[in-house]
Amino acid sequence: MIDHSATPTLLTQLNALTGGLFLLSTFGVIAVRQVLGCLKMFIIQSLLLSASALFLAYYYSSVHLLAVAAIALGVKPFLIPYLLRRTVGEELTSRREISQVLNISTSLLIAAGLTVFSYFVAKPLLSVSGGIITAVNLPIGISALFIGAYVLTVRREAVPQTIGILTMENGAFFAGISIASGLPFIAELTAAFDALIIAVVMGILIRKIHERVGTTAVGGMKALKEE
Amino acid sequence: MINKIVFNLLQVIVVMAFSPLVKGVIDYLKETVQSRCGPSIFQPYLDIWKLFHKDEVVSEQSSWIFRFTPYMVFVTPIFVTLLIPVLTRYPLFFAFMGDMLGAGFILALGGFFATLSAVDTGNPYGPMGASRTRMVGFLAEPVFMIVFFTVSFVAGSTIPYIVQKVWVTPLSNFFEPSHVLVMLAFIMLIIAEAGRIPVDNPSGHFELAMIDESKGLEYSGRGAALMKWGGSMKFFVLVSIFLNVLVTPWGLAQGNSLGAVLLAIPLILLKIFAFIIVLVVIESSFAKLRLFRIPEFLVAAFITSVAAMITYFF
Numbered sequence: 001m002i003d004h005s006a007t008p009t010l011l012t013q014l015n016a017l018t019g020g021l022f023l024l025s026t027f028g029v030i031a032v033r034q035v036l037g038c039l040k041m042f043i044i045q046s047l048l049l050s051a052s053a054l055f056l057a058y059y060y061s062s063v064h065l066l067a068v069a070a071i072a073l074g075v076k077p078f079l080i081p082y083l084l085r086r087t088v089g090e091e092l093t094s095r096r097e098i099s100q101v102l103n104i105s106t107s108l109l110i111a112a113g114l115t116v117f118s119y120f121v122a123k124p125l126l127s128v129s130g131g132i133i134t135a136v137n138l139p140i141g142i143s144a145l146f147i148g149a150y151v152l153t154v155r156r157e158a159v160p161q162t163i164g165i166l167t168m169e170n171g172a173f174f175a176g177i178s179i180a181s182g183l184p185f186i187a188e189l190t191a192a193f194d195a196l197i198i199a200v201v202m203g204i205l206i207r208k209i210h211e212r213v214g215t216t217a218v219g220g221m222k223a224l225k226e227e
Numbered sequence: 228m229i230n231k232i233v234f235n236l237l238q239v240i241v242v243m244a245f246s247p248l249v250k251g252v253i254d255y256l257k258e259t260v261q262s263r264c265g266p267s268i269f270q271p272y273l274d275i276w277k278l279f280h281k282d283e284v285v286s287e288q289s290s291w292i293f294r295f296t297p298y299m300v301f302v303t304p305i306f307v308t309l310l311i312p313v314l315t316r317y318p319l320f321f322a323f324m325g326d327m328l329g330a331g332f333i334l335a336l337g338g339f340f341a342t343l344s345a346v347d348t349g350n351p352y353g354p355m356g357a358s359r360t361r362m363v364g365f366l367a368e369p370v371f372m373i374v375f376f377t378v379s380f381v382a383g384s385t386i387p388y389i390v391q392k393v394w395v396t397p398l399s400n401f402f403e404p405s406h407v408l409v410m411l412a413f414i415m416l417i418i419a420e421a422g423r424i425p426v427d428n429p430s431g432h433f434e435l436a437m438i439d440e441s442k443g444l445e446y447s448g449r450g451a452a453l454m455k456w457g458g459s460m461k462f463f464v465l466v467s468i469f470l471n472v473l474v475t476p477w478g479l480a481q482g483n484s485l486g487a488v489l490l491a492i493p494l495i496l497l498k499i500f501a502f503i504i505v506l507v508v509i510e511s512s513f514a515k516l517r518l519f520r521i522p523e524f525l526v527a528a529f530i531t532s533v534a535a536m537i538t539y540f541f
Contacts, residue, residue, distance in 0.1 A: 009399065013400070013402040013403055016402075016538070017404045020535075024408065027527070027534070031530075105523050108523075108527065108530045111530065112529075112530050115533075115534065136404075140538075
């Protein structure tokens with residue numbers, strides 16, 4: 001292990017910047033009204049995630065993290081959107097506005113609250129293991145986790161809900177690679193392919209719902225059977 | 228000492244002289260991008276010149292506020308110019324009279340009087356535009372506060388001359404997430420405050436969609452000229468706060484000689500030109516938001532500034 005000095009260098013600053021933009025793109029998932037915009041925000045977020053993994057690989061000089069970055073870059077911004085496009089079909093590109101339980105302004109303010117909360121959650125964890133990189137990445141990852149869960153709760157459409165789950169996964173990944181750089185490679189690999197399987201399963205489920213009900217606005221489904 | 232007073236007044240002259248040019252260049256570039264044939268870049272000068280030579284009509288029903296407002300709108304950006312770095316890197320004579328928050332409040336005072344005068348005449352469109360401006364204004368206020376609190380907390384001071392050094396020494400500070408997020412939030416703030424496209428269409432004269440423009444409809448002659456000139460100076464001041472304090476404090480005069488300060492004038496104009504290009508791209512690639520979408524835009528700016536704050540504090 002190399003010495004984690006507390007002085008900020010260009011590399012740690014770039015990593016922190018990636019973290020800040022990651023947080024911003026997570027807010028973007030909430031702020032955007034259309035399904036395709038939501039997916040674009042997820043793509044940007046995944047690109048930032050793989051950039052962060054790349055910086056971490058350089059910082060810890062770890063080959064495993066480099067492989068993780070490569071897998072994240074291949075799977076998340078390209079393969080998952082492609083699979084969603086294939087399985088969900090034209091429902092993804094329709095320019096319909098997504099209905100929400102709460103309006104966007106309120107949602108964004110709640111998201112800010114969740115972010116502050118996640119900083120408080122991360123504080124005791126950071127006192128145990130606190131490198132300069134972990135101090136930045138862990139709370140941002142946790143807040144992406146919370147915001148993804150929030151998106152899952154509030155949106156009434158199936159596709160953005162899937163993106164909420166994938167955002168949660170991204171957040172967990174973002175926090176995970178910063179806190180445990182020595183994680184076994186196999187675990188990282190499983191995590192990356194789990195996300196892929198989530199996307200496929202959700203995509204097929206959404207397609208089935210669309211075939212049965214004629215819409216993907218799952219928020220309107222209250223009863224199991226049609227009366 | 229006398230040097231610093233002269234340079235401070237030179238700043239005011241630069242802002243007064245070049246602010247219509249900035250407006251003209253924006254209009255010209257926008258029309259060019261939209262493949263229309265725009266007016267010359269000197270058109271705002273001609274407009275102001277023409278208006279100064281026209282008779283002024285003031286309603287008998289209006290009060291002193293209506294006559295007083297153009298001077299207020301014209302003078303407040305000049306006061307702010309005395310406080311902020313426009314040409315020099317070192318503080319000038321009036322620099323310690325007020326901090327950035329004070330500058331913001333002085334600018335808001337001009338806006339306050341413009342709102343009052345719009346209500347004063349009883350023109351049906353004036354109060355509508357005034358209430359809309361207030362809506363945008365009070366939603367932009369928290370963003371403004373948090374941006375400046377973050378900036379001042381990082382720098383340990385609210386004087387803009389001290390703040391400008393912090394983000395670029397050493398250069399890696401430039402990439403600090405709070406800095407980038409503050410820049411983004413401030414761009415959104417400038418768009419909202421200056422009535423630029425995602426929030427308001429500055430060239431639109433359709434009554435129901437106007438926000439900023441409808442406040443000056445009743446003015447004619449000298450009053451209208453002062454309102455126009457004051458508006459473009461306000462924009463110039465906001466942009467120079469953004470560029471010289473928050474983004475690129477390079478190109479400002481280091482030395483004490485007149486030559487160095489004069490050399491800073493083309494450099495700052497060049498920086499503003501670069502910013503204008505970014506602004507024109509933003510304005511040409513977005514549609515104007517519906518009125519009730521504007522709070523979402525400003526909440527997004529607020530969230531960006533809050534993110535900037537918390538990524539720095541923790």
